[in-house]
Amino acid sequence: MSSNDLDTKRERIVEAAGELFAERGFEATTVRDICQAADANVAAVNYYFGDKQRLYVEAVVRAHRWRMERVKLPEWSVDTTAEQKLADFIKTFIRRVRSGPGDTWHTRLIMREIGNPSAACAELVQSSIRPQFEILLSILGELLPDETDAQKLRLTAFSIVGQCLFYHFADPVIRNLLNDEEYAALEIEKLADHITQFSMQSFKHRIRSDRAGAKR
């Protein structure tokens, strides 16, 4: 009974492992902790996955797939404005990055892998991050003047992505910096609106592109 269901022992182990890896990192998570959380014997990890390392990459890959399936970019028709596309991109990106209160471990594990990249990171970039980055570049290509060079386009993309990622990577600091009320006010919708607005306003000034170079 139930060979595909998520209640097989193998599944339970990846799930428990993913959660613990996301919480404590690879080194600090012991095989024994994982097996105890999955209600399995110590030998189960090696039986099913060979070793701890391969269990880890399986958890990362699964987390990534799960996250991509869940939160997707909306479908765009031919007459969707570039501004609208950017707003959608930013909102989706923040949703993917910022782990809400009732959230699963998937996002945190991927973000940890990006922060402390192992071998699985390079593959993650190729299969997922790069195409997303290309989408953003094409949107910016529509928004910025045609003569904008590739370097400027890239820097602008980084400025947008950086604003979004900040709320993940700096989260512990933000929590220390703000009081509870201020922190709670950082809802995903509000963040996305602000970043979209902040960035769009910047584009509308792209006439005189250099700014007197700040004294020096």
Add this chain to the structure above:
Amino acid sequence: MSSNDLDTKRERIVEAAGELFAERGFEATTVRDICQAADANVAAVNYYFGDKQRLYVEAVVRAHRWRMERVKLPEWSVDTTAEQKLADFIKTFIRRVRSGPGDTWHTRLIMREIGNPSAACAELVQSSIRPQFEILLSILGELLPDETDAQKLRLTAFSIVGQCLFYHFADPVIRNLLNDEEYAALEIEKLADHITQFSMQSFKHRIRSDRAGAKR
């Protein structure tokens, strides 16, 4: 001889430890590795610092002090424009955050502590990050219209800091994403100029503050 010099065994251990902690993190760094790198006996860590944990926080504190001494905000006169202050702030912030090629371990260790915060993080926020954040808020207070509320001010500060921090936290991804030539083009001066320009342009549009909320 030489009680204050940096060639005492104690100094060599903190130095070696900081480098290894910055490179591999706390868990993955062994006391034996540290002592071997410092050319000391295994017992040296416990003799001088009590235990591994206390050696770690000493390394973090020292790294932070070192970084703060090295790269400082310039002195501002009464007639320095807010725009100039912002440019200075961004350039200094990036210098503090982005570890150049011939760089020491100090920056990386602090960034790691922020990413995987231990007990030392809260103190770091209070003693250093918060005052820096206040400075940025006061600059933005000059640049933005008077009626701007505190929340908007905070979000704007996050947008700027986020753009800067991106080049640290996403560095491994960026390296994978760009080719060598493109990556090498990301010099600190250029990044700072772009971020300053991108942000300043955004401020000059602060007349109509809401932007039709992006359909939904």
Add this chain to the structure above:
DNA sequence: AATTGATTAAAACAACTGTTTAAAACTAGT
């Protein structure tokens, strides 16, 4: 009921972890 194969369980493995011990080596001050 017996056989086959996959799964689980308990125990042991060797290697490594941070830390301690106790003796040696060194460095002054007298």
Add this chain to the structure above:
DNA sequence: ACTAGTTTTAAACAGTTGTTTTAATCAATT
């Protein structure tokens, strides 16, 4: 030269790590 204090060393400690081994248990087929 002796001594008191600090520093360094080698060895051992107790605990944990990932992994293996070997046997027991289970589920289904014959």
